[in-house]
Amino acid sequence: MKKIKSPYHGFRFPAAVISCAVRWYHRFNLSLRDIEELLLERGASVTCESVRNWCDRFGAQFARRAKAERGVPGSTWHLDELMLKLRDEPYVLWRAVDARY
Numbered sequence: 001m002k003k004i005k006s007p008y009h010g011f012r013f014p015a016a017v018i019s020c021a022v023r024w025y026h027r028f029n030l031s032l033r034d035i036e037e038l039l040l041e042r043g044a045s046v047t048c049e050s051v052r053n054w055c056d057r058f059g060a061q062f063a064r065r066a067k068a069e070r071g072v073p074g075s076t077w078h079l080d081e082l083m084l085k086l087r088d089e090p091y092v093l094w095r096a097v098d099a100r101y
Contacts, residue, residue, distance in 0.1 A: 007058065017044050021051050022058045027066075074099045 008015035021035050030038075032048035032055075039046045076099035084091050 007061070013044060013046065017046075018054050018058065019062070021046070022055050022062050025051065025055045026059060026062055 006015065008018055011018060017039065021039060024030050024035050024038065025032070032051045035051050036046055036048045039051075078097045078099065080095040080097065082093040082095075084093070
């Protein structure tokens with residue numbers, strides 16, 4: 001039986017650090033330098049260029065997993081309505097929510 005290598009094999013940092021940096025970049029819309037600073041606070045001295053390379057290499061894989069985890073929307077939806085006044089003008093706000101939330 002052939003053993004499959006991890007996609008993180010050969011990198012200086014463990015998979016947890018790399019995946020955390022990629023997740024922060026794509027999920028929270030942080031800059032590369034922000035992620036570099038956050039990792040430095042946690043004891044990992046990484047350059048923003050390394051974070052960019054990780055995001056280029058593992059970003060698509062992260063997006064596929066996030067999309068698969070999201071699932072398909074249900075067939076039942078709830079509709080919320082909110083009435084409010086701003087500067088004596090009435091506004092109606094609508095929100096549609098899937099049944100699974």
